[in-house]
Amino acid sequence: MTLDNVNLPDAEALFNDLKAQMAPAIAFDAKLVGVYSGGAWLADRLKAELDGEHEVGYIDVSFYRDDLSTSGLKSNVRSTQIPFSVQGAHIVIVDDVLFTGRSIRAAVNTLFDYGRPASVQLAVLVDRGGRELPIAADYVGAPLMVSRDLMLALSKDDAGKFALTTEPWIQR
Amino acid sequence: MLSKKNLQLNDNGDLHHLLAIEGLPKRIIERILDTAESFVGINEREVKVVPLLRGKSIFNIFFENSTRTRTTFEIAAKRLSADVVSLDVARSSTNKGETILDTIANLTAMHADMFVVRHAESGAPYLIAQHAAPHVHVVNAGDGRHEHPTQGLLDVFTIRKYKKDFTRLTVAIVGDVLHSRVARSQIHALTTLGVPEVRVIGPRTLLPADIERLGVRVFTSLEEGLKGVDVVTMLRLQNERMTGALLPSASEYFSRYGLTPQKLALAKPDAIVLHPGPMNRGVEIDSAVADGKQSVILPQVTYGIAVRMAVMAILSGSTR
Numbered sequence: 001m002t003l004d005n006v007n008l009p010d011a012e013a014l015f016n017d018l019k020a021q022m023a024p025a026i027a028f029d030a031k032l033v034g035v036y037s038g039g040a041w042l043a044d045r046l047k048a049e050l051d052g053e054h055e056v057g058y059i060d061v062s063f064y065r066d067d068l069s070t071s072g073l074k075s076n077v078r079s080t081q082i083p084f085s086v087q088g089a090h091i092v093i094v095d096d097v098l099f100t101g102r103s104i105r106a107a108v109n110t111l112f113d114y115g116r117p118a119s120v121q122l123a124v125l126v127d128r129g130g131r132e133l134p135i136a137a138d139y140v141g142a143p144l145m146v147s148r149d150l151m152l153a154l155s156k157d158d159a160g161k162f163a164l165t166t167e168p169w170i171q172r
Numbered sequence: 173m174l175s176k177k178n179l180q181l182n183d184n185g186d187l188h189h190l191l192a193i194e195g196l197p198k199r200i201i202e203r204i205l206d207t208a209e210s211f212v213g214i215n216e217r218e219v220k221v222v223p224l225l226r227g228k229s230i231f232n233i234f235f236e237n238s239t240r241t242r243t244t245f246e247i248a249a250k251r252l253s254a255d256v257v258s259l260d261v262a263r264s265s266t267n268k269g270e271t272i273l274d275t276i277a278n279l280t281a282m283h284a285d286m287f288v289v290r291h292a293e294s295g296a297p298y299l300i301a302q303h304a305a306p307h308v309h310v311v312n313a314g315d316g317r318h319e320h321p322t323q324g325l326l327d328v329f330t331i332r333k334y335k336k337d338f339t340r341l342t343v344a345i346v347g348d349v350l351h352s353r354v355a356r357s358q359i360h361a362l363t364t365l366g367v368p369e370v371r372v373i374g375p376r377t378l379l380p381a382d383i384e385r386l387g388v389r390v391f392t393s394l395e396e397g398l399k400g401v402d403v404v405t406m407l408r409l410q411n412e413r414m415t416g417a418l419l420p421s422a423s424e425y426f427s428r429y430g431l432t433p434q435k436l437a438l439a440k441p442d443a444i445v446l447h448p449g450p451m452n453r454g455v456e457i458d459s460a461v462a463d464g465k466q467s468v469i470l471p472q473v474t475y476g477i478a479v480r481m482a483v484m485a486i487l488s489g490s491t492r
Contacts (some may be wrong), residue, residue, distance in 0.1 A: 006260070060210065063222035072186065072489030073224075074204055079210045113219040 002096075011162035014125050014141030015042070019049060021069070021139045022123055027090040028052040035107050036060045036078045038096025038154030042125060046094065056084040059093075064106035071112060086115030092139075096154035098124040101135035126164065130153055189301045189310040191481050192319040193360035201364055204228045204482050205329050211478035211485075214251065216249045224485055227253035228285040232258040233275070234313070235291040240449060241313055241323075244473070245288045248480035252443050254286075276300050284308060286487065296316035309487040314353055322483060323448050324357025326476040328365060330468055331403055333475065334444050338362070342369040344439075345388075347407035347429060348378045349458050354448045355407055359386050373397035374429060376406075377419070387408055394429050398438040405446040406431050406457050411430065422455045432458040 032054050034043030038074045040058045060078040065071075093107050104122060111117060123139035129144045146152050150166040157163070180196065182188040187200050214222055230249045235244050242258055249256035261275060275288065286309045288298045294316030301310040314320040328338075334342055343362055348370050349355045362370050365384070372383055373391040386391060391397030398404065409425060419425055436445065445461055447469045453459050462469060 063210070063214065063224045065224075068485075068489050069491075072491075073207065073485050077207050079213045081213070109223070113221070114217065131351045152336055 008164040008166065009142060009144065011125065011164045013160055014164075015045065018042075018123060018125060018139055018141040019046060022046065022092070023050055025139070026050075026052075026054075026092055026121070029054070030090045030092050031055045031057060031084055032085075033082070033093050033107070033111065034055040034057055035089055035093065035095040037055060038125070039094045041154065041156050042096060042123075043094040045160075046123075057084065058080075059107050059110050061103050061106035061110060064109050066102060066106070080110060080138045082111075082114050086117050088116070088118050090119050090121075091117045092121045092123050092149055094123045096125050097152050098122070098127045098135075098137050099130050099152075100142075101131045101133035101170060104135050125154060125162075126152065177291065179298065182490050182492045184490075187483075188490045188492050189297075189304075189312075189484055190411050190487065191208065191297050191301060191310065191312045193321045193357045193364070194319065195368055196321075196360075196364065198226070198364050198366075204325055204479065204486060205332060207486060208325075208475070208478040208482035209330055211251075211473065212483040214481070215474070215478055221251050221253055223253045225249070225252040225488055227436050228252075228254045228488060229283060230254045230256045230277055230286045230288065230484065231279050231282075231284045232313075233279070234259070235261045235272070235289070235296065236314070237262050238290055238314065242292065243315060244288070244476050245311075245480055248358070248477050249288075251477070252481055252484055254484070262473060265434045272296060272299060273303055276303065280308060283486045286311065286484065290314045292316055309490070311483060311487065312462055316353065317351055317356075318353055319357045319360075320353040320448075321357050322476070322480050323354045324361040325483070326479040327354075327358045327405065327446055327448070327473055328361045329475050329479050330436065330446060330472045331362075331444070333471070334468060335402060335450060338367050339367040341373065341487060342401045343403040343405065344371040344401040345405045345407065346393075346397070347374045348409050349374055349383060349407065350378045351410040352407045354396045355405075356386075357368075359388060363387050371397050371401065375419070375425075385420065387407060394431075394435055395438060398435060401439045401443055403446065404431065404436065404439055405448075406451075409452055409455050410447065411452075414463050414465055422452075426455055427442055428455070430456055430458060431461050433460050433464065436461055436464075442466075446472055449473070467489050 032043040034040035039132045047056045060080050062074045062077045079099045086165050121138040124137045125141040127140045151169045152166050155163050155165050180189050288311045290313040296315050297312035345355050370388045372388050445467045
């Protein structure tokens, strides 16, 4: 099965759904931690559009992944930035696509090296199934079935508009 | 001898061993610097460890003594969660007659994943890399008068931190270039990154005869050479490598080539001063400069850990 970009759901509509689920549920001062790169854009937009005082951080999970010996180190590693105290904070990890759960496992481990949060939740734009770990999202824009051969990711145009795109999975 | 360039890169063009800066493509150097940038943040956290190299065994094999370099490699490996073992081979088996390759074969049998090698002979890390098992990575931590690539990388990383753009810089390297593997690595790194003018300054007896071939300008007067430079790298006067009478005396050397505040004033006002350490205060550098506002000598040490973490992480991700 292949799915071209025309058939993909509108990412802006998914974002609004996700935001509507989070607005009544998350703590007034919940911190939003985006996983690079799609999750970081989403976290920024959520901070701008949600009520409350939500500080934002960013995580690059490259140094916490479990596939270094098979996939190598990503060539454009970004700096993890957690500009607030994690200790005792309510944190929502934000990512674009939830798939195997390995990135989220790595993101949670990263977070715990900064302190002991009071709680950690997960918000994702798309849940594409295929979990390899016991991980589930608390807030989901929409579930979406996509062939395992395709990589699904969020993109952002110059005007800041979100779109979902697929491309063939690149094996190193 | 195999081509140095091919030995360092795998078939995909990824870095597999780090043996020298010479012959490394710009994209590889920039990737190391960019990755190191992310490790700087890790080193500033309370928990200064990431699990990236968990289960990997890194052996520091120092056939020549060096407490500082060995320690920074150890710290870098530990912060990546690798198991690290440091062997002071200078005092062990080789003295009992074991060859380098037998030492390496024994350590490989202990399931080593990476060797960090220092040796008094130029080229020793190449010999090891040529005979290493395909999954094993080799890092040159200084070989003879040849290269000290991680030092060259941390030097350019430090320069980039303070000066941002390499393509507008004039950099001076001062002192005992003849015996300095640090100078050679730094020159190659600077020219590859597009620094338009690299100067070497020193007495003719301490400059290699054909140094101009590396694309540098040669000055024998410190005052002339420092005019208008953005970066000054002071080299250590390597007493232990000095065979024969290349110099009259340390005090005379200081009066002609020692960096004092008066001489540093000839460089640009915002020039920075680097030194690979350990310093000989009062021989190549005045304490007022070493401890002064323009000195970035201690930041070099801090960044050195991040750069070595980046090298180890990138190498470990390469397969052959």
